[in-house]
Amino acid sequence: MSGHSKWATTKHKKAALDAKRGKLFAKLIKNIEVAARTGGPDPDANPTLFDAIFKAKKNSVPNDNIERARKRGGGLEAGGADWQTIMYEGYAPGGVAVLIECLTDNRNRAASEVRVALTRNGGSLADPGSVSYMFNRKGVVIVPKNGLDEDTVLMAVLDAGAEEVNDLGESFEVVSEAGDLVPVRKALQENGIDYDSAESSFLPTMSVPLDEEGAKKVFRLIDALEDSDDVQNVYANFDVADDVLAALD
Numbered sequence: 001m002s003g004h005s006k007w008a009t010t011k012h013k014k015a016a017l018d019a020k021r022g023k024l025f026a027k028l029i030k031n032i033e034v035a036a037r038t039g040g041p042d043p044d045a046n047p048t049l050f051d052a053i054f055k056a057k058k059n060s061v062p063n064d065n066i067e068r069a070r071k072r073g074g075g076l077e078a079g080g081a082d083w084q085t086i087m088y089e090g091y092a093p094g095g096v097a098v099l100i101e102c103l104t105d106n107r108n109r110a111a112s113e114v115r116v117a118l119t120r121n122g123g124s125l126a127d128p129g130s131v132s133y134m135f136n137r138k139g140v141v142i143v144p145k146n147g148l149d150e151d152t153v154l155m156a157v158l159d160a161g162a163e164e165v166n167d168l169g170e171s172f173e174v175v176s177e178a179g180d181l182v183p184v185r186k187a188l189q190e191n192g193i194d195y196d197s198a199e200s201s202f203l204p205t206m207s208v209p210l211d212e213e214g215a216k217k218v219f220r221l222i223d224a225l226e227d228s229d230d231v232q233n234v235y236a237n238f239d240v241a242d243d244v245l246a247a248l249d
Contacts, residue, residue, distance in 0.1 A: 092118075
């Protein structure tokens with residue numbers, strides 16, 4: 001799991017700087033719109049919206065875009081789309097299990113793009129339930145190190161329901177039950193500890209180790225999936241050793 005987390009953290013950091021910045025912005029805006037529609041447009045009363053706005057700001061999404069998305073989702077401004085969340089299950093090369101979370105206004109287009117991305121990159125769609133049992137819904141907070149040590153972070157979040165703190169290299173990953181995400185995030189805030197994101201995620205309960213060649217194939221498939229505007233998140237149960245990650249970088 002650690003290899004996958006480190007890869008995801010590094011990848012998302014780079015994604016904010018490269019040509020896909022606009023695509024990342026669009027996904028973050030979509031999150032805000034859906035959160036506001038589901039739980040109301042007031043971030044103080046809607047923790048999911050609070051976290052979606054926080055993450056967008058951390059990734060330099062302009063405040064005007066954030067505000068418009070919040071108002072559209074909350075019905076305070078016209079133009080909100082009818083976003084639907086759909087989860088697809090599949091396999092990547094090497095038997096790696098993949099969960100593909102889509103947020104779309106066109107189910108047929110989303111299904112087609114997911115199927116094409118999988119089949120063109122050595123993967124395949126799986127029947128509902130055949131992959132999802134290998135993942136658990138968890139709360140995940142990413143905390144940049146900024147001189148912090150693991151014990152300091154752990155002591156700050158332990159009583160709030162955190163299960164573990166993982167070292168990802170330049171940051172820590174704080175894992176909790178999904179229902180404890182908000183208390184854990186608030187515990188960090190109360191202790192003056194900055195964080196990059198707080199969100200529900202699917203973490204694998206078992207992992208498939210990959211060598212360099214296998215990792216290349218899986219990363220290529222995930223990139224193809226994430227290129228789709230309808231794909232919001234991709235979760236996979238691979239593990240890549242640090243030396244393999246370094247070789248790929």
